[in-house]
């Protein structure tokens with residue numbers, strides 16, 4: 001995963017140019033801009049900072065983490081300095097920080113977590129957050145004709161896609177498409193309230209971390 005996104009960094013943002021997805025993206029960008037107003041946000045797997053650029057201006061501060069230095073370099077140029085600290089790190093082994101985060105965001109990360117690691121990831125994330133924190137995930141819905149076809153499913157139920165980069169390399173990438181019910185049941189034990197919403201091409205899960 002990390003190697004694939006390192007190699008893809010320079011062409012990553014092409015995914016946001018798919019014409020059929022533009023109306024959904026504009027709605028989501030407007031929505032996410034206000035969700036973290038005044039909050040101290042921990043962003044996981046920030047990539048090139050596509051989503052950071054929309055919510056950072058209204059946040060108090062953002063610490064945005066990604067495993068790949070190549071995507072972080074693009075993000076650092078995209079988002080004006082000041083509010084955002086970009087750091088390299090592992091989403092499964094979050095660095096100890098002195099801040100107490102009251103919000104977390106991850107865009108298009110959930111779909112890449114192996115099913116057997118989701119609970120481990122959530123527990124690690126929640127340890128970094130204050131009780132009552134707002135947590136938001138956004139990701140893809142599978143849409144026939146627009147999404148890359150699923151090539152296989154492993155014994156744990158994870159699904160995979162084959163993706164090509166402009167240098168001709170081919171990569172097998174874990175990409176899951178959870179249902180509303182799966183998402184709500186996975187965060188249920190940790191949330192005092194949770195809401196799922198969807199657009200044609202995307203879903204969002206927003207919950208409040210229980211005390």
Ligand SMILES: C[S@@+](CC[C@H](N)C(=O)[O-])C[C@H]1O[C@@H](n2cnc3c(N)ncnc32)[C@H](O)[C@@H]1O
Nearest residue numbers: 005045046047050066067068071090091107108
């Ligand atoms: C699909 S991209 C999403 C990027 C960005 N959030 C967005 O929505 O445009 C997934 C990101 O996860 C990062 N990544 C992969 N494994 C990671 C890990 N173990 N810890 C942190 N980031 C990781 C990749 O470098 C890549 O930037």
